[in-house]
Amino acid sequence: MRRVSDFLYRMNVEGSQEVQESLLDFIEKNHEKLLPNEIVKDIRNFCARKPMAVLEKVASFLEKNPSKEELKKFRMSIKASFNRTVEYAASFFKSKKILTLSNSKTLFQVFLKAKPLFVFVLESRPGGEGKVLVQSLQKEGIRAEVIDDLLAYKILKKVDLCAVGADYVDESGNVLNKIGSSVLAVLCRELKKPFLVIADPYKFGSRALEDTDVFEVVPSYLITAIITDPEGGTTC
Numbered sequence: 066m067r068r069v070s071d072f073l074y075r076m077n078v079e080g081s082q083e084v085q086e087s088l089l090d091f092i093e094k095n096h097e098k099l100l101p102n103e104i105v106k107d108i109r110n111f112c113a114r115k116p117m118a119v120l121e122k123v124a125s126f127l128e129k130n131p132s133k134e135e136l137k138k139f140r141m142s143i144k145a146s147f148n149r150t151v152e153y154a155a156s157f158f159k160s161k162k163i164l165t166l167s168n169s170k171t172l173f174q175v176f177l178k179a180k181p182l183f184v185f186v187l188e189s190r191p192g193g194e195g196k197v198l199v200q201s202l203q204k205e206g207i208r209a210e211v212i213d214d215l216l217a218y219k220i221l222k223k224v225d226l227c228a229v230g231a232d233y234v235d236e237s238g239n240v241l242n243k244i245g246s247s248v249l250a251v252l253c254r255e256l257k258k259p260f261l262v263i264a265d266p267y268k269f270g271s272r273a274l275e276d277t278d279v280f281e282v283v284p285s286y287l288i289t290a291i292i293t294d295p296e297g298g299t300t301c
Contacts, residue, residue: 073111081232081268082147082170085119089140093133101130115277116241118233118270119143143267146294147171150265154292155179157261162224164217167243168194169230171263173201184209185220189243192279214245218252227253229283231264231291233274238285240264241274250287259289266294 073088088108092099108124111117126139151171155178165172166187176184184202186195188211195211202209212220221227227249233241240246240262253260262283274282 073107080169080171080230081117081119084117085123085143085267088120088123089136089143092127093136093140096133096136101127112272115280116233116270116272116274118272119267121270121272122267146267146296147174147265149296150263150292150294151175151178153295154263157292158226158228161226164212164221164224164227164249165198165229166195166214166245166249167192167230168198168201171230171265172228173198175228175263176202176207177205180207182208183224185212185224186210187212187214187217187245187249189245190214194243217245217249218256221249221252221256221258224258226259226261228261228263231262231268232280233272234262234264234269234291235274236271238288238291239274240283240285240288240291241280242283244279244281246283247281247287250283253289254287260287262288262291264291264293266297269293 073084092104105124105127108120112120112124131139151174154175158175158179158181161181162183162185163176163181164185164187167189184207186199186209189195199209199211229242229246229249231240231242242262250260276282
């Protein structure tokens with residue numbers, strides 16, 4: 066049986082929502098064979114290098130050594146909060162032209178619900194994840210286009226707002242997200258465009274954030290608003 070650490074590092078390039086869902090799938094399927102203490106240790110070691118508030122909350126929950134039924138209820142709580150966040154966030158993007166970057170399941174679901182006029186997505190090198198989001202949106206009939214990262218300022222003049230996801234939101238409202246997010250936030254302030262972050266409550270944590278190789282901290286003073294579950298709270 067693989068350890069959770071092996072599973073997590075294989076998922077290293079994925080967004081936090083995808084990592085969380087896949088990890089919980091893995092844990093649920095192998096619930097009887099995994100040691101809770103080892104799972105928690107592996108998750109915390111992974112988060113020390115790549116902070117993900119959603120995984121920190123999974124680790125805190127698993128410390129209680131939950132039953133398989135309790136694990137299912139926990140997953141239902143996460144899904145319900147995510148869906149409420151998407152539903153609420155979608156109201157901000159109807160009939161709008163939007164600039165974003167990289168790939169995010171949260172943003173994809175919000176745009177799918179909102180049906181915006183157009184979505185411009187920065188390619189987000191070196192990974193080029195923006196292409197994945199554009200392809201996903203186009204398959205659903207949403208007008209979207211991949212944009213070279215260097216064209217951010219030019220495109221931002223044409224849109225109504227900028228929206229990004231988040232891997233982590235700290236207690237001061239600073240946000241950890243893909244490199245390039247801070248540049249967009251600065252450009253939005255210069256051009257007086259809203260810079261909105263979409264993050265369900267499971268993305269919020271108390272860790273002190275630092276830049277990493279492919280993620281950077283967007284300071285709270287550059288963020289217009291963080292859109293989250295209007296009911297608030299988590300089970301942890």
